[in-house]
Amino acid sequence: MTSASNRPDAGLGERLRELDAPESPENGELMDEMFADVTEQCDESDRTIRGFLRGRSTVARRLIILTVFAVLAAIGWYQFPLISEQGRTVSWATSLVAFCILLLTAMLMITRPVHLPALPRWQSVCLVCIAIGATIVAALWPLPAAQAATHDHGSAMAGACMGVGLLLGVPVYALLRLMDRGNALGSLVAAAAAGLAGNFVLKAHCSIPGTSHELLGHASVALVFVLGLGLVHRWIPSK
Amino acid sequence: MPNSPLSSAATDEELMDAYVDGDQAAFRSLFERYGPVLLRLTRRHLRDDELAREIVQQTFFRLHGARNDFRRGSKLRPWVMTIAMNLVREHWRRTKRRKMTTLEVDTQAAPEADFLPIELRQRSELLHVALEKLPTSQREVVELHWFQERPYAEVAKIVGTSEGAVRVRAHRAYTTLKQLLASQIRGDE
Numbered sequence: 001m002t003s004a005s006n007r008p009d010a011g012l013g014e015r016l017r018e019l020d021a022p023e024s025p026e027n028g029e030l031m032d033e034m035f036a037d038v039t040e041q042c043d044e045s046d047r048t049i050r051g052f053l054r055g056r057s058t059v060a061r062r063l064i065i066l067t068v069f070a071v072l073a074a075i076g077w078y079q080f081p082l083i084s085e086q087g088r089t090v091s092w093a094t095s096l097v098a099f100c101i102l103l104l105t106a107m108l109m110i111t112r113p114v115h116l117p118a119l120p121r122w123q124s125v126c127l128v129c130i131a132i133g134a135t136i137v138a139a140l141w142p143l144p145a146a147q148a149a150t151h152d153h154g155s156a157m158a159g160a161c162m163g164v165g166l167l168l169g170v171p172v173y174a175l176l177r178l179m180d181r182g183n184a185l186g187s188l189v190a191a192a193a194a195g196l197a198g199n200f201v202l203k204a205h206c207s208i209p210g211t212s213h214e215l216l217g218h219a220s221v222a223l224v225f226v227l228g229l230g231l232v233h234r235w236i237p238s239k
Numbered sequence: 240m241p242n243s244p245l246s247s248a249a250t251d252e253e254l255m256d257a258y259v260d261g262d263q264a265a266f267r268s269l270f271e272r273y274g275p276v277l278l279r280l281t282r283r284h285l286r287d288d289e290l291a292r293e294i295v296q297q298t299f300f301r302l303h304g305a306r307n308d309f310r311r312g313s314k315l316r317p318w319v320m321t322i323a324m325n326l327v328r329e330h331w332r333r334t335k336r337r338k339m340t341t342l343e344v345d346t347q348a349a350p351e352a353d354f355l356p357i358e359l360r361q362r363s364e365l366l367h368v369a370l371e372k373l374p375t376s377q378r379e380v381v382e383l384h385w386f387q388e389r390p391y392a393e394v395a396k397i398v399g400t401s402e403g404a405v406r407v408r409a410h411r412a413y414t415t416l417k418q419l420l421a422s423q424i425r426g427d428e
Contacts, residue, residue: 027275035270038296042303057307113308114301115318117399118325121332181304184329
């Protein structure tokens with residue numbers, strides 16, 4: 001209970017109390033109606049995969065996401081050829097680590113428990129901007145020129161890389177949205193995470209060199225996701 | 240729905256524990272305890288009956304979704320209040336209707352005050368107008384500290400800031416409210 005010394009003086013206190021008006025007589029009925037709606041909504045939600053996943057504890061939700069990411073990464077790493085030894089430079093490794101860290105941060109933001117004060121929106125906006133910025137910076141660190149001779153059609157192949165990146169990002173976006181209990185700007189952060197995941201895979205496996213190829217085919221993935229999925233999702237009123 | 244086997248003397252936390260263990264009647268008891276409190280809170284903030292009800296329902300829907308995050312020994316009230324305040328804030332951000340509502344205030348009676356005597360309703364209206372003029376961050380603190388009678392430490396936890404910042408906000412809010420009310424009364428006379 002609040003101590004008296006913390007309270008405003010009696011005059012103001014009395015007026016504030018007036019605002020706390022007594023319940024109207026029909027309130028009991030109203031509460032019953034409201035409760036019926038809530039239980040219906042909860043039951044309906046529990047029957048869906050989304051409701052089931054969102055109903056898991058925060059630790060469980062994070063473990064599920066990490067497991068899915070780890071499985072996807074392992075399959076990609078061992079099933080598809082990485083870029084040649086020549087291309088595995090410090091900047092290449094730095095880009096991959098940066099994408100991982102940003103992806104992890106996005107995951108933590110999206111799975112933030114709802115009983116904690118919501119994060120300020122600028123933090124989400126910052127993460128989205130940093131994610132897009134990181135993909136652009138990574139594109140400006142292309143593969144060594146020595147490899148360029150083997151690929152003449154870098155720009156032409158950009159469309160193919162973009163398609164692959166978008167395709168790979170969709171399951172990441174879907175998974176994060178399924179786990180999101182309703183964070184502000186969650187769709188935008190999930191879109192940025194999907195773009196990062198796409199970029200991670202492209203950076204690890206695509207051996208086509210050239211800044212223009214990476215800008216058009218790789219970095220554009222994050223931008224398309226954020227502008228497309230994120231903003232469209234925001235504009236379409238959700239249930 | 241049958242009443243919870245837990246007695247009415249059961250604490251909120253005991254009810255929540257029972258609900259986490261699958262006791263649906265405990266959820267009903269929690270709704271009966273917190274529903275009216277949250278409805279008053281959201282009505283004061285939103286000045287829209289329909290919307291207030293929606294936010295209360297959403298609060299319980301989110302509480303249902305987050306039930307597995309509830310740890311034994313935690314306090315339930317800050318949980319519920321934080322969820323509700325997050326939803327109210329999110330509503331303002333999404334609709335950006337803050338200014339519009341402020342303009343509506345003069346013509347819209349407080350929903351819960353319809354059956355009150357005219358004089359009391361007018362006084363309540365003046366106070367509503369004064370509260371509306373406070374910044375959201377200060378109004379939240381008045382709401383939680385005065386109306387919900389929460390100590391500063393708990394208010395700080397709910398709004399996600401330090402106790403010192405909450406004290407400063409409360410002091411400023413009460414000072415502003417006193418000034419606004421004094422000027423309103425002078426204006427009335």
